[in-house]
Amino acid sequence: MSLSDATRQTEPRAGSLRLVELFVDNIVWAILAITLLAFCLFIPGYGQTGIFLNIVEQSAFVGILSVGLSIAIISGQIDLSIESTMALAAMATAVLVSSSAAGFGWTPQPLWLVVPGSLLVALCVGLAVGSFNAFLVIRLKLNAFIATLGSYILFRGAVVALSGGKTVFGLPSPLRAVALSKVLGVPLLAWVTVAVFLAFTFILTKTPFGRYVYLVGGNPVAPFRAGIRVRSVSAAAFLLSAVLAAFAGWLLATRTSGATPNLGIGMLFEAFAAVVIGGVSLKGGEGKLSGVVAGVLLLSSIRTAVNLLMLQPHYTQMIQGGLVIAAMLLDSAKHSIRSRYL
């Protein structure tokens, strides 16, 4: 059997098109590079290691949220509750160990036990919320958008209830050390963020579970017929996004040395923006964490630029909103390039 005429015609162009596609797929990295270069050139004080470390460190929370959100979206679901899950885990951590009036002031012996202890509590909060979401969407077959929107409201309410409307502060020093420590001159939070991205890039690209996430997001019927437990994969996606959010919440509590009822508010939309800018398709089954990293860093570097400039913060929002729209346009452009030439 020979190649058809049509195939033969496009063959010589395929090489250059592959390049175009490669570029389009990774354009967010190019944008990030250009943006950083421009900021370094034009914003006094921007081009220094300290600022770059800030960008990575400050990316920790939205970054880890984005990883979970990406997994949920790639698997064909959506999880709007991550921000509230994060806040709830942060508040649970703070209330457990805080020495202030609103806290229990748990001080185990030896004191360093507060670190694994509170982390465990935070992750359990994530597991609980994730199970709740999975139950609503997979067992009760509720629409994921509506169900997790409900969770978003519900669990933010739980944060406020847990705090009694107060700021909860005063974490024991081993816990604060998580946010204060540096390893090789780089903040621990930055290392943790990098580690989370690497670990989940590995999981998504190299393990059967990661493969199933893409299969289920692409066409759940096919993996079902192939004997893959589609519902378990979807449930795992919800659990992962919630547990990652809870982990981000635990880190956030260490960073802000406590928790407030409105902690992390607005981060859902930043995570969403980062995920979309990073090239994850809201249709499911498509996207890479490498793109999402770039999306997170891009948003964080813009935020930092606005912090250094004499700009009003609404510009951050306008720029970020514009980027989201640009990313959507890029996504549809990518598809039309593919369908026309590939």
Next chain:
Amino acid sequence: MHINRRQTLALLAATAAAYSTTGAHAEAKGAVYFLIPDSGSLFYTQAGKVSQPLLEQLGYTLDVLDAGNKAELQLNQIDNVINLAPKAIIIAAVDFDALVPGIEKARAAGIKVIAFDRPITNTPVDFTSIAGVTEIGAAVARDMAERIKQRKGSYAGKILQIMGDPGDNYAVQLAQGFDSVIAGYPDIEVTSKAAQLWEPTVAANIAQDYLTSQGDVDAIFYHSGYLAGAVVSVLEAMGKKPGDLIIVDGDGDPGAIAQIKAGWQQASIEAPLYAEAFAVAAFFENVVNGDKMVEGNYDILGIGSKLTIEKWSPTITIPGQLIDPANVDDAVHWGNAIVPDLKAKAAAELAVKSK
């Protein structure tokens, strides 16, 4: 005040249920309802807690209704309360524009309307008790300038102002008062950044980025002690020690009080919540009787306050109070979350004077 920080909590319909406590005085002179914007805020829950015994001492019952930060819910609450024919309603408005029809209806029904902490300026009410927010900002500016002088020998230095939400009236007025006074010190340079939605992480990022790029900051003014923990945590991560920077806030949130105790923050100019509530009790009978108020200076819980006749209502404006290491534990600070034992009798004495 504190609008947006709490508005952001408006999402929590789940916890919006009103908490109510009915006084035991069967022979009460009548019912009063206190409409607070949000029970997710310590500030307004404390306002309710301190007002209830005061009004009970005057012979009234007080019920607190929480609007969950929803203007339309608060309007419904007014409509419902009118049917219960109370003597008065005290309102800390979620959004006073939205409340106008309800307020007009209540007053037409002979119910007195008192604006608490958030002025209602677009329709007449019967009394207003507020903090002087602009004045708090100005007081912060004077306080910080003096501390800079004390430390550096001259009125010269750099201040980072971390504002609250730029859409929040409290933040806007605070910044106005601060900026207008600090402008009188030409060698003090101020950089202002806003923490949208009063989100502490945003405040922490601002402080971190600013200190990374500008090493020589002398002082930080964050608008609320709500942001204190996050900002201080970042300073600590950058190797700062308590006292390295001059830090002051402008509302006296528990977070600020904790940092004063920890030595990171030197002072706070707090919103005088208990005095605001006390002033309502002081003039309550006058309001109910429709007495004509007299402009002038009044002593409210030891704070020199000014009563003016504004076009919307007689208004008592109470200046913010300094919290420093010497007085940080006093019960009078709402941020300590202690309900002080206020005597309505003392309040009533004030009222006689006002006739």
Next chain:
Amino acid sequence: MSSTETEPKHGGDLLQLENVTMRYGAIAALQDVSLGVAAGEVVALLGDNGAGKSTAIKIISGSVKPTSGRLVFEGIPREFESPRASKELGIEIVYQDLSICMNVDVVANFFMGRELVKRVLGVPVLREREMQRITEKVMADGGTKVKSVRQNAEHLSGGQRQAIELNRFVYWGGKLVVLDEPFAALGIEQVRRGLENIRRVRDQGLAVIIVTHNLHHAFQIADRLVVFRQGRLVLDKSTSDCTHETVSQAITGDGPPVQIQ
């Protein structure tokens, strides 16, 4: 049954439906159908909509259980509890594109649910190179050309996707494949290749049932033609013994009642 031209009585020996009746309440979707399929044989199921073809497939796949009669596979009477049970025995039903994920590459589709893994510190890790090698070999052996097996399925033609499904079926030890309307929505060239793929599967000694409306395709590929009408099997003959006329008359029930003696 004397009312049906049947030769031989129950066809092949791989799969047999014996006197199968399927009732949905008062409606008989299948009435007393007996049908056999042999290894290395292509059987075309023909008939109008509602004639009983899909019901027959559902019974073969294990989606439904017959009201009466039995199913014998490899000489053993079977009662499939679910589609998975039939699949485990090597029966595969291929619906157009339903078993393909467009968003992943040929390798991922080929190994769907049967990924090769190695354990690294207890973590299952995909053996991508090995899977790619096997996919390339099987696709080449199957005569299917794709530019790259690392290409996503969405960039393939309908025929190439069908080839993935067939090659996958063959590779994983399938014995009987049912293709539901395999040529719907395919171009002429792709149909030609699809027919070739089916022939190749048959030549490897596997059984193929194709369900189609298209008599022309059926005559091109099938060894035997089976016609359903109103729930009854009305024709079961070697293709060489049929003409277009007799078959279309059997389908519609018009013309001389050839099948009734």
